Amino acid sequence: MKIHFKTFGCKVNQCETAQMQSKVLGIGCNLSNPENADIIVINSCTVTANADRKTKQYLRRCLRLNPNAKIYLTGCYVDRAGDEFKKDFSKSQTEQVFAPNRCSDIKFFKNSEKENILTVLGLLPSTVYRLPSTVFSNRTRAFVKIQDGCDGKCSYCVVPKVRPKLRSKKIDDVIKDVKNYVSAGHKEIVLCGIRLGKYKWRVASSEWRVVD
Template sequence: MKLKTHTLGCKVNQYETQYVREGLASIGWADAAEGEAADLCVVNTCTVTAEGDSKSRQVIRRFARENPSAKIVVMGCYATRAPDEVRALPGVTEVVTDKRELPDLLGRFGVTDVPLGVSGLGSRSRAYVKVQDGCLLRCSFCVIPHVRPNLASRPMDEVVQEVRRLTENGYREVVLTGIHLGHYGVDWNRQRPRDKESWVRLSHLVRRLAELPAGPSGDWRVRLSSIEATEVTRELIDVMADHPDRVCPHLHISMQSGSDSVLRRMRRRWGSQRFVDRCGLLRERLDRPAITTDVIVGFPGETEAEFEETLATCRAAGFSKIHGFPFSRRRGTPAWDMPDQVDKQVKKERIHRLAEVEAELRDAYYESLVGSPLRVLVESRLADGRVAGSSCRYAPVELAVVGGEAGRFVDATPVRVAAGRLIA
């Protein structure tokens, strides 16, 4: 029985695809070789942007064309948002509209011992661990709360066991991820609103993991994926400060815009100054933390002055990386039919200008790391014999090292910045 999978979108999707793969592998399913037709294809889709929808359809059609006898199972956010549209695509035999149905899906294929988590993530050097699902926010541009509305936090003991298993299997970096990571525990806390002393928060989980001993395969580190600025609490910062070698000094804090008027139209929960202040608080407690972010360019009604405000806020926050992308209209969201939609060429030009600011900020941050020791997770070997990897501060590093195999830590001291990376 041969299997092919394809994942689009976020780290949560990658984790959930691996969950399905491991469940099927337990009853004898194996990956199809290159050029070999599969008996089953699983596509995990994304719907954050119109491009995500389009790419999802392209993958499904390609799988149907290359594997004419295969069953095609489609899951993910696009499948949830437009199940009838997905069912009409060639070869699709089942559409999973709710990720809570994944154990049932495995059961229908004959898996009796449904896994509680994953034991690896293929050939990746880092492992993702999904600790939470669902989002309660109603940002005016985002369709995800419509397709993943149910908050669900995984039991802490279950997460700890999974992290132990992954580190024992040789993974040196574990990335905690969720649809709204900072809402870990919120579903439990809502059941006891008056008993705040017993509330569970993300900082409690991170501290629990930070205090675990090194595994039999050696030391490891934990990194947090995307989080909201209001959830960068003093308690979370304290855990990071108390365990600098275990918790990466890096947070990806979603900003989306640096203009207060645009943030109001986006229905975000804070203003630009509060965001910058939170970045400042992080820098007060940690040694040169890396702060990365997302920025939507060309939100409806965004004026040139508002875009300039975003650039100014980016500089004030001092990001080390900015993921900038043009606004994409999603049917069913308030922003879908907002007036003053921004012209495509204007968005393209602003993306270019944002990229210039990102390069300026990135290089300034990387220069601040020159001469300081960094722990680097080796990820690949370059053609000239050097290796490439990611530092604890999420900066790409290239260096010459003996025995630097993928998946190992090396301690390196960068000597210069070149082409958007550190040379050590």
């Protein structure tokens, strides 16, 4: 099966796409361009109106290029305005504009469901391999997501509305990911999070924060 991933937005989104790619590669799927893909996964951003516009433009492009592909839309735009998006791209509307009787099956899933990408896509292997992601294979830097969520109350920012739950990655898993990327040849590791200052992980009597 051939799958195409497209990412908009921040380094956290890039990390989450990398994890999704690793999981589908681990069960024997191949990455592809949008024209030849069986499945297209678009990881959206909604931090600005321009980000919303780019996501919609890319979805329209995919519908034109490959009307038979199954398209899955995820990311912060879905969390913020999934119902609005479904209305804008309802099956009847897209059939009229793009490909009568051949419209792609557009499905939506939230940020919180990205970890279960294999289930979302209907791929249920007996064994899942954890692989270094190929998304960073041609780069010196690799990105490791260690934190998610923001509980800030900034009136100008939509992020706390779409990623409100504070979560920190286990320190052992952070170290494991870093070692995997170093083994893959990366010279620089960038720790990513929605609000890195909120990273916290307690082991016995010790508490780990980003500064440690």
